[in-house]
Amino acid sequence: MTNRYYSAMQQSFSLPQGTAYLNPGFSLGPSNFLWQIVFLQNADQSVSNNVYFPGVPIVEWVWPSTNIITGLAQTNHLYFEDDMITITNLSLTTNGVAPPNTGYGMTFIPTNYFFFRAGSSFFGTPRLPRVCRRA
Numbered sequence: 001m002t003n004r005y006y007s008a009m010q011q012s013f014s015l016p017q018g019t020a021y022l023n024p025g026f027s028l029g030p031s032n033f034l035w036q037i038v039f040l041q042n043a044d045q046s047v048s049n050n051v052y053f054p055g056v057p058i059v060e061w062v063w064p065s066t067n068i069i070t071g072l073a074q075t076n077h078l079y080f081e082d083d084m085i086t087i088t089n090l091s092l093t094t095n096g097v098a099p100p101n102t103g104y105g106m107t108f109i110p111t112n113y114f115f116f117r118a119g120s121s122f123f124g125t126p127r128l129p130r131v132c133r134r135a
Contacts, residue, residue, distance in 0.1 A: 015041040021051035036085075056083040077118055084112040 023036035038051045050060040059080040067074050095109040
């Protein structure tokens with residue numbers, strides 16, 4: 001992995017008790033195959049996860065809560081989409097300023113990440129017809 005100055009930072013990546021979700025891929029040619037893998041770690045037992053591959057990987061977090069106005073139980077859905085596969089010229093967008101101990105440097109976020117909230121019927125049904133399998 002590299003930082004924003006293209007300096008090497010980390011040589012390995014580990015997610016203890018993480019789960020790998022695999023989209024078995026498809027052929028891009030006689031010898032080229034595309035495989036999509038999402039590595040996800042969730043330590044909160046009250047939050048469940050689903051991973052979908054409708055083209056780009058989408059992670060769904062689902063958790064119960066109580067509406068503070070009505071007092072009724074409700075289910076929350078948060079989605080994360082990574083469309084790196086569709087972008088040819090990736091860039092970073094400024095999203096804040098680092099803490100004082102780092103010299104107040106600008107911080108950046110990749111433009112291929114997108115978070116959004118939606119109901120359980122975001123994909124038309126509570127579950128997509130093609131949910132990935134765990135690797």
